[in-house]
Amino acid sequence: MPSLEEELFPSTPGKFKIDRAHTMNRHFHRCFGSTSTMFLWALFLVALTASYLSFQSFVYTSSRYFTASWGGIQWEKQIRHSAQIHRSNGMSVLVTGAAGFVGSHVSLALKKRGDGVVGIDNFNNYYDPSLKRARKSLLNNQGIFIVEGDINDARLIAKLFDTVAFTHVMHLAAQAGVRYAMENPHSYVHSNIAGLVTLLEACKSANPQPSVVWASSSSVYGLNEKVPFSESDRTDQPASLYAATKKAGEEITHTYNHIYGLSITGLRFFTVYGPWGRPDMAYFSFTRNILQGKPITVYRGKDRADLARDFTFIDDIVKGCVGSLDTSGKSTGSGGKKRGPAPYRIFNLGNTSPVTVPTLVSLLERHLKVKAKRNFVDMPGNGDVPFTHANISLAHRELGYKPTTDLATGLKKFVKWYLSYYGYNHGKAVN
């Protein structure tokens, strides 16, 4: 016979087992007996619920009072100041993931030309948060304020839109990394799906609605073999959960465009690299290991084929992002209602010149003047794809996107930054 607990809490969430209603009734009568006892019990329960609710609200208010890292007159003043536009026809942009690699570069570029920029970042520890803090100082020095918070915090996002009428949102906050998705799958759902929806909900309700430009990924092409990858190619064979969440993001943004009239531009970035980059990426971790005299693992594909990536330099990506903001077109909705069709666009932002991973290593050796200890390993089945190669003609036509930095030149700039940031001490980087 099922226990009372099993009866009261059905095993399938969201589905109540109606056929058990009779049994529940029986338990209920056994517990509560006569009508007067039932009345007393009901009174007791109402009093209990009321005191529980007031206690909850007390705990919530006081914890907000003691722990809130946002809110208040001074905070709002900083946000408004940071969002101020200093050129004619400029924009005020909310940049999510502003302390991240691409986010910090895009924020600086926008500020430099006179646009208003407010950043938001949760400073999580997926990689060394001190690098994110250093990027934050860089932005602060240019007058850009970064709110410390998560895009899943709907109240915070709503407050930001209440404080500033953002014309654009540059959404770059995400759980990045292809292989880490096997270790921590839920962080991808949290940031790339739940966080995206929370942000879009705020954008759709904002008055006026902003235009949204956001980071998708070259990984949506998954196991495709036809090269170069074009925007119209199939994207239904993701090789990693990361890729699947980015693909989901493309579908989710499409529905917000369709239902609410949000102007949406999705950018499929191809392995972005450069100064202030991400330490989890191969070019960065290879540099660290080569300098420390440690071996590096170089993956190889089927039949020992070299893996290749369409490595794209950060300055080119920034131009693509800014070009997307400039050409995004307006959202049409207001009060959460669509008033007409709005643009929905997707662009590849790559270099359209793939380079193999062993060649990447040789270039690093040349710039670092240190030999690498290569360890060739068969590519594990962990979400990697053998190659990427972008067709960028659409971005060229619509955004004027034209990458100008080849991998050798870009890596030289990266190595120069790396050595100035981490230092160089007899082949051992400080860190």
Ligand SMILES: O=C(O)[C@H]1O[C@H](OP(=O)(O)OP(=O)(O)OC[C@H]2O[C@@H](n3ccc(=O)[nH]c3=O)[C@H](O)[C@@H]2O)[C@H](O)[C@@H](O)[C@@H]1O
């Ligand atoms: O283009 C993209 O969409 C993606 O680009 C990168 O993903 P990935 O291309 O895998 O970049 P890396 O992690 O730097 O790897 C580059 C190449 O080096 C290889 N690799 C990586 C790590 C390693 O230890 N050894 C190694 O040979 C990988 O297999 C891959 O072929 C980013 O990490 C993703 O966040 C981004 O979305």
